[in-house]
Amino acid sequence: MILVLNGPNLNRLGLREPDVYGSQTLEDLERLCETWGAELGVPVTCRQSNYEGQLLEWIQDAQEHGFTGIVLNPGALTHYSYALRDAIAGQPLPVVEVHISNVDAREAFRHQSVTAAVCRGKISGLGFLGYRLAMEALTEGSA
Numbered sequence: 001m002i003l004v005l006n007g008p009n010l011n012r013l014g015l016r017e018p019d020v021y022g023s024q025t026l027e028d029l030e031r032l033c034e035t036w037g038a039e040l041g042v043p044v045t046c047r048q049s050n051y052e053g054q055l056l057e058w059i060q061d062a063q064e065h066g067f068t069g070i071v072l073n074p075g076a077l078t079h080y081s082y083a084l085r086d087a088i089a090g091q092p093l094p095v096v097e098v099h100i101s102n103v104d105a106r107e108a109f110r111h112q113s114v115t116a117a118v119c120r121g122k123i124s125g126l127g128f129l130g131y132r133l134a135m136e137a138l139t140e141g142s143a
Contacts, residue, residue, distance in 0.1 A: 002138055003067040005035050006048040007075035029128050036132045040139045056087040059143055069138035070095040089118040096134035099124040126132045
């Protein structure tokens with residue numbers, strides 16, 4: 001089972017900066033992830049929270065709930081949340097960090113990820129397709 005976690009402001013997909021994030025919604029993304037999971041033969045659970053502590057708890061408890069990997073878009077927490085970094089590092093599941101936009105082509109503060117170093121990989125700038133690629137990496141064992 002794969003856990004797909006989306007962090008702060010991703011509930012605003014389709015409304016927030018459509019020139020950067022596109023016009024599709026979080027619900028569209030979650031449906032795609034479930035469809036891709038079915039194609040890959042793995043159940044997918046999608047969750048979103050604007051609250052750092054909730055994301056930490058989901059990451060910490062993922063293995064106990066039967067998940068085998070995590071796809072994580074931490075949103076702005078990517079750039080400053082050492083608590084999120086420590087939660088990822090403190091559990092055994094592979095985590096692939098995903099960003100819809102190319103964070104390295106945006107504002108300078110977005111170029112630093114405190115979470116990427118404790119993730120198995122990072123995919124950035126490929127839109128929703130990045131989630132599928134992360135799921136493929138998790139199911140094929142390359143993550």
